[in-house]
Amino acid sequence: MSTPRKPRVESAARSDQMLPRGPRKYVSAVVAAAGLGKRYRRRWALRDCTLEIPAGQVTGLVGPNGAGKTTLLTLIVGLLTPTVGTIEVCGGRPAGDATQLAKVGFVAQDTPTYAGLTVAEHLRLGRHLNPRWDDAQAQERIGRLGLDPSQKAGRLSGGQRAQLALTLGLAKRPELLVLDEPVASLDPLARREFLQLLMEAVAEQEIAVLLSSHVVSDLERVCDHVVVLVDSQVRVADDVDTLLATHHRLSGPRREADTLPADQHVVWASHTDRQSTYVVRTESPVLDPAWTTTPQGLEDVVLAYMEGTPSDPAGTPLAVVR
Amino acid sequence: MIEFSLDSRSGVSPYLQIVQQVRRALRLGLLEVGDQLPTVKDVVAKLAINPNTVLKAYRELEREGLVAARPGIGTFVTRTLTDSSLAAHEPLRRDLVRWLTKARLAGLDEESIEALMTSTFRAVHEDIA
Amino acid sequence: MIWLTWRQFRIQLLAVYALVGAVCVWLALTGPALAHLAARNKDVYDLLSSTDLLLFNGGIAVLAVAPAVIGIFWGAPLVARELESGTYRLAWNQSVTRWRWLAAKLGFSVLATAVAVGILTTTVTWWAQPLDGIQGSQRGSLASRMTPISFAMRGVVPVSYAVFAVLLGTLVGLVVRRSVPAMALTLAIYVLVQVAVPWWVRPHLIPPTTTTVFLSEDTLDGIASTGSGPFKITARGADPRDWVLTNQTVDAEGHPAALPSWFGDCLPPPPSDPGSGATTQVHQAPGTLDACLSRLSDEGYRQRLVYQSHRHFWRLQWAETGLYLAASGVLAGLSFWWVRRRLS
Numbered sequence: 001m002s003t004p005r006k007p008r009v010e011s012a013a014r015s016d017q018m019l020p021r022g023p024r025k026y027v028s029a030v031v032a033a034a035g036l037g038k039r040y041r042r043r044w045a046l047r048d049c050t051l052e053i054p055a056g057q058v059t060g061l062v063g064p065n066g067a068g069k070t071t072l073l074t075l076i077v078g079l080l081t082p083t084v085g086t087i088e089v090c091g092g093r094p095a096g097d098a099t100q101l102a103k104v105g106f107v108a109q110d111t112p113t114y115a116g117l118t119v120a121e122h123l124r125l126g127r128h129l130n131p132r133w134d135d136a137q138a139q140e141r142i143g144r145l146g147l148d149p150s151q152k153a154g155r156l157s158g159g160q161r162a163q164l165a166l167t168l169g170l171a172k173r174p175e176l177l178v179l180d181e182p183v184a185s186l187d188p189l190a191r192r193e194f195l196q197l198l199m200e201a202v203a204e205q206e207i208a209v210l211l212s213s214h215v216v217s218d219l220e221r222v223c224d225h226v227v228v229l230v231d232s233q234v235r236v237a238d239d240v241d242t243l244l245a246t247h248h249r250l251s252g253p254r255r256e257a258d259t260l261p262a263d264q265h266v267v268w269a270s271h272t273d274r275q276s277t278y279v280v281r282t283e284s285p286v287l288d289p290a291w292t293t294t295p296q297g298l299e300d301v302v303l304a305y306m307e308g309t310p311s312d313p314a315g316t317p318l319a320v321v322r
Numbered sequence: 323m324i325e326f327s328l329d330s331r332s333g334v335s336p337y338l339q340i341v342q343q344v345r346r347a348l349r350l351g352l353l354e355v356g357d358q359l360p361t362v363k364d365v366v367a368k369l370a371i372n373p374n375t376v377l378k379a380y381r382e383l384e385r386e387g388l389v390a391a392r393p394g395i396g397t398f399v400t401r402t403l404t405d406s407s408l409a410a411h412e413p414l415r416r417d418l419v420r421w422l423t424k425a426r427l428a429g430l431d432e433e434s435i436e437a438l439m440t441s442t443f444r445a446v447h448e449d450i451a
Numbered sequence: 452m453i454w455l456t457w458r459q460f461r462i463q464l465l466a467v468y469a470l471v472g473a474v475c476v477w478l479a480l481t482g483p484a485l486a487h488l489a490a491r492n493k494d495v496y497d498l499l500s501s502t503d504l505l506l507f508n509g510g511i512a513v514l515a516v517a518p519a520v521i522g523i524f525w526g527a528p529l530v531a532r533e534l535e536s537g538t539y540r541l542a543w544n545q546s547v548t549r550w551r552w553l554a555a556k557l558g559f560s561v562l563a564t565a566v567a568v569g570i571l572t573t574t575v576t577w578w579a580q581p582l583d584g585i586q587g588s589q590r591g592s593l594a595s596r597m598t599p600i601s602f603a604m605r606g607v608v609p610v611s612y613a614v615f616a617v618l619l620g621t622l623v624g625l626v627v628r629r630s631v632p633a634m635a636l637t638l639a640i641y642v643l644v645q646v647a648v649p650w651w652v653r654p655h656l657i658p659p660t661t662t663t664v665f666l667s668e669d670t671l672d673g674i675a676s677t678g679s680g681p682f683k684i685t686a687r688g689a690d691p692r693d694w695v696l697t698n699q700t701v702d703a704e705g706h707p708a709a710l711p712s713w714f715g716d717c718l719p720p721p722p723s724d725p726g727s728g729a730t731t732q733v734h735q736a737p738g739t740l741d742a743c744l745s746r747l748s749d750e751g752y753r754q755r756l757v758y759q760s761h762r763h764f765w766r767l768q769w770a771e772t773g774l775y776l777a778a779s780g781v782l783a784g785l786s787f788w789w790v791r792r793r794l795s
Contacts, residue, residue, distance in 0.1 A: 058372050079543060101546045108540035115536075117458065125455055129545035165541070172546065195370035203363040203373040221328065221336050221371040244335070297333060 022103055029054040030176040036085035038111055040069050040312040045071040049085065051227060051237045053210055055175070058202060060219045061212040062302055063229035069212040070109060072229065073180050076210070077106045090175050102132055105147070105169035105177040109160045110185070115154030119147050119164060124172075130172040134193045137172035141197070159190025163197060167215045170201045179211040195222060235305045240298055247301045250291040251277040267301075268308030279304035323360055324353055328369055336371055340379035348388065348403040359389060359397040452547055452555040463525060464563055471567050474513060475574045482578040487718055489581035503582075514575055517568055518720035519641050522616020525560050527633040529617075530790070532622030549790050557783060560617055568613040574603045597694035597761050599649040606768040611775035618782040625789050631679050648771070655695050656770040662689075663701070663753045666744045670754070672698075684710065686754040692761035703751025711750070717743035 017143045031053035031308050038046045043071055048067040053059050074080045075087055078095020078185065090103040113122060119142060142149060145163050153161060169177050179198075185190040199222065202209060213219065219226060227237040231264060236243070247267070254276045257266050264286075268279040279296070280286075286293055296304075324347050326340055334342070348355040362376045380397050383389045391397045425435050457464075485503060530553070533539040543549055579596075596605045603609070619641060624633040664670045664686055670689040685698045702708035717740060759767060 007364055054777065057374070078363070078545060079540060095543070095548075098546050098548055098551075101548070104544070106540065106544040108537065108544075110537065112537045114389040114459075114538055114539045114541070121458065126545070128454055129452065129547050131546055168541070169544075192370055196367050198370065199370050200363055203366045221330065223370070224374055295333065295362065297335075 018061075029053060030055045031087070031089050031210070033075075033087045034085055036072075036075065036087050036154075037083050038068075038080060039083045040073060043184060046075070047232050049234055051234055053176075053208065053227075054225055055208045056206060057224040058209045058211070059225040060214055060223035061210060061227045061229060062219060062306075064216065064306060065214055067120050067229045068232040069229055070180055071177050071232075071243050072290050073106075073210070073212055076176075077104055077178055079106075096321075097226070098131075102130060102172065103175045105172055105174035107165045107169045107177070107179040107182050107278055109180040111158075111182065113153040113156075113164055116152060118150050118152050119156075122153060122164060122168060123149075124169055126168050126187055126242075132173040134171050134173055134229035141167045141170075145193075145197070149159075154262035157190075159193065161185060161191065162194050166194065166197055170205075170207075173205065174207065176208045176210065179209070181212055181214065191218075198222075216299050216302050218301070226298065226302065228302055230306055243301050244296065244298060246283060246305070247279060247281050247296050248286055249277065249294040249300065249304075250286065251275060251281050251294070252290045252292060266308075268304035279308070323358070326360070326365055326369060328371065334388075337375045337379040340365075340376065341382050343380070344383055344388070346401060348399065351376070353399050353402070355399050355402060357399045359399070361396055385425070452551065453559070456555050457683065460525075460559065460563070467521060467525075467563075467567055471571050475570060478574050478578045485578070486581045509566060511604045514572060514609050516618045517571060518564075518613035519638065519645075521564050521568065521613050521640060522620045523634045523637050525564060526617035526620020527624045527637050529556055529560060529621045529624060530786075531628055531633045533631045534625075534628040535630055549579055550787060553790050557618070557621060557786070558599070560621075561614055564613045564617045565610050568610045572604070572606065572609040579605070595692040595694070595761065597692060597759060597764060597767075599653070599694075602653075602694075602764075602767070603645070603649065607772045608768055608775070610770040611779070612645070615644075615775045615779045615782070618779045620785065622782050622786045622789065625786055648774075652774070653771060654759070655689040655775065657759070657763060657766055659696055659757050661755065661757050663755050665748045666752065666754055667748070668741050668744065671740075671744065684754060686756060688756050688758055688759055691780045694759040694761070695756060696759065697755065697757035699755045699757075701753055701755045705755075706711060707755075708752070710747075710752070714743060714747070 016286070029052040031051075033052075034050050036046060036049035037044060049068075049072060061072065062070055071080065075082055076094060078089070078093075078101070082288055090100065092100045092103075094104070095101055099220075114125075115285065123138050123142065126138065127135055142164075143263055145167075146162070147156070147160055147164065153164060156164065166179075166182070183194050186194060195218065198209065198211075201207065211222075223240055225237075225239050226236040226243065234245055254271060254277070256276075256279070257269060260266065260278070260280065261282075263284055264278075264280040264282045266280055270277045279301070324344070326343055328336055328339055330341070344353070344359065352416050354361075359380065362373050362380070365371070365376045366373045380389065380391065384391060384397075388399065388403070390399050390400045422435070425438070430438070481503070531540075533542060542552060596602060616637070620633065620637040623637045623640070624630065627633045627636060666684065666686060669699070670686045672685040675683045684700055688695055699707050700710060731761070
């Protein structure tokens with residue numbers, strides 16, 4: 001890691017110089033980060049983060065607790081400023097001005113709401129403070145969810161508060177909605193209802209969604225695109241379809257990693273004295289008859305990346321919740 | 323109107339499950355020509371899956387000529403797959419019966435027969451795909 | 452944003468204004484009668500009931516405490532509570548910049564504070580005006596409004612104190628990020644400032660007046676002694692309502708000097724209870740003392756008084772208000788800087 005310098009974050013007027021070097025992967029990206037890093041005193045919460053989040057799609061940010069997911073999301077939303085690197089969100093500096101703020105919605109961890117304000121007053125708050133607020137949509141959703149407008153937010157259940165926060169984030173009609181572990185503390189029913197509301201909104205409005213989770217199993221049904229973050233670094237960021245098509249689990253007689261063909265990149269490996277199992281990433285087909293290939297779901301691929309980090313081969317325990 | 327369900331344990335990707343469920347409904351006569359498939363929004367609101375998944379499934383069905391999308395209105399069935407089509411494959415069915423008898427005589431029990439069929443099916447399927 | 456600020460502030464606002472209202476009503480009821488009394492009687496101090504005295508001192512107390520209390524309870528949690536509870540993550544994601552958000556909150560609370568304390572101080576000043584600085588025929592008096600203890604609770608300065616307290620509370624809350632510790636720290640700093648300013652700063656806010664008086668029976672205020680040590684003389688100024696800063700004996704050349712040794716013979720022996728304390732005020736039968744004082748004057752001893760005239764009351768008030776408002780401006784600026792730069 002090079003010595004980190006401490007640049008001031010440039011104003012949006014000079015944002016051209018902030019773009020990551022090299023060709024853009026996506027024609028329109030809602031988030032473009034280059035070399036992004038954030039340090040708290042001695043510890044780097046996020047390092048060398050270079051990625052693009054595509055517009056109009058649902059992106060999942062997954063990784064074990066403490067991997068830096070919240071840090072990345074708060075950098076995107078503009079509640080933190082980077083220590084090194086650059087980040088551009090919806091074409092501007094995060095939280096640069098009111099217009100920029102209107103483009104990004106945020107549902108923070110534990111879905112903060114004002115305990116003393118009623119549901120209706122929260123909607124009023126949104127209406128007063130957001131120029132693109134869609135009140136009809138918000139009222140209709142609140143009605144459909146069965147929330148009592150005159151009830152104080154402090155008295156709602158966890159699932160109801162999460163849905164209120166989601167409604168607030170959606171009704172301001174942002175280009176990007178960021179959610180930090182929105183369903184982590186919800187029971188399965190509340191979780192399902194939250195995701196239903198979210199997916200319905202995605203079907204209805206042109207919006208990009210970035211949600212983080214340490215529960216991997218929700219991802220395949222919900223995400224188009226996945227970013228895996230482990231130990232403050234991005235391990236892989238790709239479309240779900242590509243991930244599924246290019247990753248294979250191979251098991252066969254024992255052999256070392258350097259005997260594998262050059263175009264097969266090892267993501268995860270496990271050996272017994274007789275047998276080797278690898279998860280590899282490759283563009284070309286696997287033709288070696290010695291291997292038995294097993295189809296990999298998204299969950300398997302993500303787990304392989306999470307477990308296969310060089311610094312900690314044993315891996316951190318993860319939640320696989322069905 | 324058909325209702326979809328997702329089995330997250332099956333190992334089959336969600337979009338394929340939807341395609342399969344539509345095909346199965348067509349085969350069993352639950353869907354007839356002219357019936358409307360649920361809107362993307364409705365499917366997504368019920369199953370909590372990505373809308374692109376549903377779109378992909380509907381496009382696949384459209385490619386196979388089973389449904390057609392009418393913009394602004396919905397997606398409608400244009401062709402069925404009733405059992406009558408299966409009747410055309412009588413020789414294949416007879417081959418299958420013969421093979422099953424052979425397997426039985428070789429001493430395989432039901433589970434072994436099913437395992438053999440599934441693994442061979444998968445292997446062949448992968449080669450083709 | 453105005454609506455939101457009001458909505459979050461509602462209960463605190465109503466509570467304080469209700470109290471202010473109650474105090475004002477009570478003062479309004481008793482005020483005119485008192486003014487009447489004072490106008491007709493010169494020695495009105497002796498006619499004051501204990502309730503009136505209670506109100507007088509109570510008025511001082513309320514105005515002493517009000518700015519601090521308001522500052523702490525309105526200012527400290529203003530931002531700290533949002534930081535503490537995490538709701539800032541909701542607030543700062545709405546389409547208002549942090550500066551606009553803070554400006555609305557600060558503007559609202561500063562205005563509400565200024566008005567509340569303004570009403571309070573106007574009423575108390577009006578009520579106490581006939582009574583300030585009156586002397587009783589016996590040994591009793593009410594503090595002149597120039598003295599530190601009263602000055603801070605009259606006129607315009609309480610408003611500036613309150614504004615200062617609110618902005619101090621907000622900044623401390625921003626830095627500390629927790630409501631309760633912020634309140635404690637704000638109180639501590641505020642008290643420190645309120646002690647330091649009258650002690651070191653206020654005497655010099657406008658240039659004080661210096662005058663020298665010859666010592667005589669009329670001008671002598673008292674003689675103090677520390678057991679068998681040197682004596683100190685204090686003199687009276689032209690007007691008892693002035694705020695005397697320095698009361699010093701100077702010799703013929705104008706340098707501060709101790710009293711000559713023969714002066715001790717002028718005084719009667721000290722009362723025979725040596726453990727009664729370090730200083731005793733002594734009054735002597737007329738005649739002996741007068742002769743001593745004339746002799747002092749002949750030898751060139753005079754008393755120098757440095758004081759702030761009571762006629763400068765309002766000038767001093769505005770000067771101090773300006774000082775506190777300037778400090779408030781600095782605090783506000785720091786708050787804006789902090790919320791943008793440091794909370795990331």
